[in-house]
Each structure stands twice: as C-alpha cells, then as structure tokens.
Amino acid sequence: MGTPFFGVLMALLIFLSINELATLAQKASIQHLWINPAAFAGVVLYLTFLGSRELSVSAYGSMLFIQLGCLYLTYSELHRKQTLNFISGTLYVAIPLLALAIWFMQNEENNVEYVLFYLITIWMYDSMAYVVGKAMGKRPIFPRVSPKKTIEGTIGGALVTTGVMSFLNAHWLHLPIQAHFLAPAVIFFAIFGDFVESYVKRKLGVKDSGNILPGHGGVLDRIDSIYLSALPYLVILLSV
DSSP, X not given: OOTTHHHHHHHHHHHHHHHHHHHHTTOOSHIIIIIHHHHHHHHHHHHHXXXXXXXXXXXXXXXXXXXXXXXXHHHHHHHHHSOOOHHHXXXXXXXXXXXXXXXXXXXXXXXXXXXXXXXXXXXXXXXXHHHHHHHHOOSEEETTTEEEEEHHHHHHHHHHHHHHHHHHIIIIIOOSSOHHHHHHHHHHHHHHHHHHXXXXXXXHTOSOSOOSBTTTBOHHHHSHHHHHHHHHHHHHHHHO
C-alpha cells in the first residue's frame, strides 16, 4: 500500500517487538513494557509523516555496525549470566525496522517491489529449507541451538529459493538487480537472524517469545530473520 502505511507497520512491529523483549528480560514495569516501545514506535511515526534528512549508504552501514555491537553485548550477557540485556536487545530489534521505514520513505522508485523481493526471499527460504530438510536432511547445522535444522535443508532451500527469486524477478518484479546474487545474501543473514532468536529462547528456557499469534508464537518468532538481514540488504542495495 506504500507510504505512510509501511511506516505505520514498522512502528507497530517495533512496539510489539520491544514489548515482547521486555517480557523475556523480565522487565515488568510500565516504562519497559509500554513507554519504551511507544517511544521507539513514535520516532518511526514521526519520521514517516514529517520526514527526515536523506541517509547515505554510510549511515546505514553505521546502523549495521551499532546493531552488531548490540548483538555482541546481548550474546555476552546471555552467555555469562543467562539474562537478557534489555537495552542492547531493544536496539538490536528496533534499528533495522527503523532503517527499513526510512529507506522506504526516501526511495520511492520500486520501493514496494524491493520490499516484496526481500520478504518473499525470506518466506520462500523458510518453506523450502523445511521441505528439503524434511525430505533429505540428516546432518544438523547448529545442533546446540536449532537441532531440527539441517545442512541439507539449508543448502537445498537456499538453492531453490535463489532459482525461484531469479525467475520472479525476471517475469514479475523486473528490478534492475542480480537476483542470483542478492537472494543468497539475504538468505545468509536471515539464517543467522533465526539462530540468534533460537539461541536467546534456548538460553532463557522459553519455547515462544510471546503468544500474540496463537499456534505461531510471538512477533519475535515470526520476524526473527528480518532483524539481522534488513540492514545488510539495504547496504547492498545502496552500494550497487
């Protein structure tokens, strides 16, 4: 639906993501559960409706650097104390969604098609990795974190998805990109985003991040691949 609806969606996802994160971090105060999520969502809404200065690829690269730093801090605290660092975790989930909202608003040419390419790549890979892994998967790729995911499913799903996205781009999206290069890049970072969320849940001893989607868990469960792949995707788009 374009602007401003995409920005409103990102604001909603940021609010729900931080709210779930506060629950996982056992932060029960109104500030952590409602005020902090609303503040971050409000920033996105402000930029969506009132605009912001145009960001360069270096700005998105800086966002990526900060996000990776926050990821390291989150991992370190979980590894040492098995507690979730709420501040670093909040920035980890909020920065990429904020970046997507800003990029979408400032790049009007084919922005819907680029977002569709990105999201369909992630959804397609999730489905194909499951199908291939179910059919021929034998060797776990990361057994301590996600024992059901296999090397065969990961590689097979990536190959099938890359082929499908190349076909869809050639016959539907018509984006001036090399789909056979961009799709594997998205898949690579999306895989690690999935593992990050699985690692957090395993360390905290929870099955789902929330219950907002009955039978499917929470928002963090559903868009875990997006958190770590969004900024690399934008950096690549703005670099080529």
